[in-house]
Amino acid sequence: MQTFELVMIDSTKELRCKNITLFHGSDRSGQFGIMARHQTFMTSLLLGLCWFFTIDDPLPTYVALSGGILHFSRNILSIVTPHFFVDKDMQKISIDLEQELKMEEQQRKEMRERAKNLEKEMLKRMWEMQKEAPK
Incomplete structure (x- = not known):
């Protein structure tokens, strides 16, 4: 059976897997499978679960990812995504992805709050400067 290589990259890590026989993912058009050659x-992947099979393991390996770009060329499947988790246990990686997304949302919320506070302080300072300016 022919195989291909899978390369996954996110903001903190890179994973390379050889001897992949089938990759299954989904994009806006639906689900699809990729085999060697x-x-x-x-395509642009959706947030969710993908899975792949290797030549030496009849059970799938699951990949939870937060969207991303998939490119297949010259028998190499490359995926670039903000975050991914790989595990044989589908429940475990689903929980990991959910926790990561919640943490990111909290960080975005905190950044918005800091930006709002900075804007208030800048407006306050500009108002004070305008009052102090000679007329």
């Missing part, structure tokens, strides 16, 4: 292909 697939023609060149590129």
Whole structure:
């Protein structure tokens, strides 16, 4: 059976897997599968679960990812995503992805609050400067 290589990259890590026989993912058009020697292909992945099989393991390996770009060319499947988790246990990686997304949302909320406070302080300072300016 023919195989291909899978390369996944996120903001903190890179994972390379060889001997992949089938990758299954989904994009806006639906679900799809990629096997070795697939023609060149590129798509935008949705947030969720993908999975792949290797030649030496009949059970799937699951990948939870927060969207991303998939590119297949020259028998190498590359995925670039903000975050991914790989595990044989689908429940575990689903929980990991959910926790990561919640943490990111909290960080965005805190950043918005800091930006709002900075804007208030700047307006306050500009108002004070305008009052102090000679007329």
